[in-house]
Amino acid sequence: MHKYSMLLISKNYLMELVKMLKAEYKAEGGKLIKVQMTKRGNKIDSIKITGDFFMHPEDLIDELEKALLGCLLNEDVIVETIERFIKDRGAVLLGAAPEDFAKCIIKAGGGDG
Amino acid sequence: MVERWRLLDTGLNDAFYNMALDEAIAVARSRNIVPNTIRFFRWEPSAVSIGYFQSMEEEVDVEACRRLGIDYVRRRTGGGAVYHDRDGELTYSIVVSEDHPLVSRDFQKTYENLCSGLVRGLRLLGVPAEFKPINDIVVEGRKISGNAQTRGMGVVHQHGTILRDVNPTIMFTVLKVPSEKIRDKMIKSAEERVTSIKRYLGREVSFEELKRALIRGFEESFGIELVPGKIDAFEEELALSLKKEKYSTREWNFKR
Numbered sequence: 001m002h003k004y005s006m007l008l009i010s011k012n013y014l015m016e017l018v019k020m021l022k023a024e025y026k027a028e029g030g031k032l033i034k035v036q037m038t039k040r041g042n043k044i045d046s047i048k049i050t051g052d053f054f055m056h057p058e059d060l061i062d063e064l065e066k067a068l069l070g071c072l073l074n075e076d077v078i079v080e081t082i083e084r085f086i087k088d089r090g091a092v093l094l095g096a097a098p099e100d101f102a103k104c105i106i107k108a109g110g111g112d113g
Numbered sequence: 114m115v116e117r118w119r120l121l122d123t124g125l126n127d128a129f130y131n132m133a134l135d136e137a138i139a140v141a142r143s144r145n146i147v148p149n150t151i152r153f154f155r156w157e158p159s160a161v162s163i164g165y166f167q168s169m170e171e172e173v174d175v176e177a178c179r180r181l182g183i184d185y186v187r188r189r190t191g192g193g194a195v196y197h198d199r200d201g202e203l204t205y206s207i208v209v210s211e212d213h214p215l216v217s218r219d220f221q222k223t224y225e226n227l228c229s230g231l232v233r234g235l236r237l238l239g240v241p242a243e244f245k246p247i248n249d250i251v252v253e254g255r256k257i258s259g260n261a262q263t264r265g266m267g268v269v270h271q272h273g274t275i276l277r278d279v280n281p282t283i284m285f286t287v288l289k290v291p292s293e294k295i296r297d298k299m300i301k302s303a304e305e306r307v308t309s310i311k312r313y314l315g316r317e318v319s320f321e322e323l324k325r326a327l328i329r330g331f332e333e334s335f336g337i338e339l340v341p342g343k344i345d346a347f348e349e350e351l352a353l354s355l356k357k358e359k360y361s362t363r364e365w366n367f368k369r
Contacts, residue, residue: 030247032193034171050168050369052193054247056220057265058165061369094191094220095247 023108027053031095035108042073044109053096060091073109078102118335119342120328121152125199128160128184133355135272136189137348138208143266146347149209151230151331151339153324156197156204160184161287164192164261169367171289178287185287187366188272190261192248195274196284201309203323205231206272215335216269224248224262227271231258234330235275238323240313248273255308275327276309277318 018038025033031053038045047065055061067085071078082098085091123134131154141147160183163172172194173185197204207227209215215226228244235242235250235257242258245251250258260273281303290296310318328339344352359365 034168048168048369050166050171052164052167052191054191054220054261055166056263058189058191058263061166092220 021108021110023104025100025104025107027096027100029053029095029097029100033096033100033104035101035104037105037108039073039109042110044068044071044073044105047105049101049104051096054092054094056092056094060089063089064091068105073106073111075099075102075106075111078105116335116337117148117340118337119148119150120339121150121342121344122324123152123154123344125155125157127158128156128162128186128197129356129361130352131156131160131204132162132186132188132360134344134348134352135206135208135270136355136359137351138206139268139270140266140351141345141348142208142210143268144347147345149213149337150207150342151328152206152208153327154204154206155199155202155320156184157199158182158184159199159283160186160197161194162186162188162197163194164188164190165263166191166369167194168369174287174289181283181287183287185366186360187368188261190263190270190272192259192261194288195259196287197274198278198280198283201276201278201280203275203277203320203327204272205275205327206270208268208270211264211267211269213269220262221246223269224260224271227262227269228258228260228273230331230334231260231273231275231327232330233334234323234327235310237326237329238310238314238318240310252308252313255306257308257310257313275323276307277320277323278311279307279309281307 021037023035033051035049037047047068064085071081079098079102082101138150161173178185217223225244232242232244240252242250242252248260249256258275262271281300285300290299
């Protein structure tokens with residue numbers, strides 16, 4: 001019995017890991033943000049952010065995605081993570097704000113409330 | 114003495130060379146090999162470009178492009194997916210040193226400054242164009258020009274489109290729509306949201322007439338003189354290598 005339930009847990013766990021979560025969110029600045037992600041528990045396990053927004057310098061997007069790995073699926077925590085990244089790296093966003101990215105991520109992955 | 118910029122008219126080229134040459138001009142400008150530059154260009158074959166952050170698979174019907182002989186390429190600038198019609202669209206790029214008075218630290222302000230040349234040029238043609246933040250130029254609320262900007266190496270590079278004529282049906286054949294059911298709806302809605310010089314004026318304006326108006330618009334608005342020039346050997350060599358190693362590769366075009 002114990003062995004069987006362990007098997008179930010691990011199957012659900014694996015299912016959740018590979019399940020691709022997607023969402024689109026129209027930012028107040030008018031641009032569309034798209035998120036594709038997987039989660040582990042209530043944290044971001046992998047993430048790709050696409051869309052028609054502007055971020056400078058452009059190639060920082062890969063590092064922003066890396067900075068979000070392991071981040072708790074909580075809107076405030078995500079906003080703070082993105083804001084810190086932008087400040088530390090001197091990035092500029094146009095047409096979308098950290099709040100918009102966070103809302104899209106929560107829409108895709110669900111929040112912890 | 115009025116400030117002199119270089120004017121390039123590179124005519125028809127494929128999407129990969131077009132995007133490669135833009136980057137090559139920016140690199141050449143950053144090394145002071147060439148002066149501030151405005152370039153006009155067109156696309157042959159017609160092409161789709163996507164913004165730096167977009168996904169090719171999500172935005173573009175690659176199969177339809179192949180079938181129709183339409184190129185697809187990722188830009189070095191952000192923004193949205195654009196269908197560049199060989200006969201409907203004129204494309205321009207501006208490459209200007211970051212220390213020029215037209216360039217503000219504020220990206221939004223810089224868009225407005227650089228778009229002012231296009232707005233003035235369109236008005237000279239009798240088209241009451243207005244800049245609309247973030248990066249559009251509209252006529253009576255309908256988009257006639259989309260623009261995108263990047264900066265690096267001390268240089269600002271902005272490129273964008275001016276619609277002489279518009280064909281939303283081809284546009285939504287090559288751009289992905291959420292579902293087949295709403296394709297017609299999207300085409301109709303694009304017809305309402307987008308316009309062209311031909312549609313507004315009710316007459317055909319040739320590429321030559323359009324370019325002449327835009328040249329005057331840029332000259333008057335920027336307070337410069339545009340001097341027809343040539344692509345530098347450094348730019349040409351770099352463009353060919355960027356086309357081969359970057360813009361025509363699957364790695365670049367499908368990287369997101």
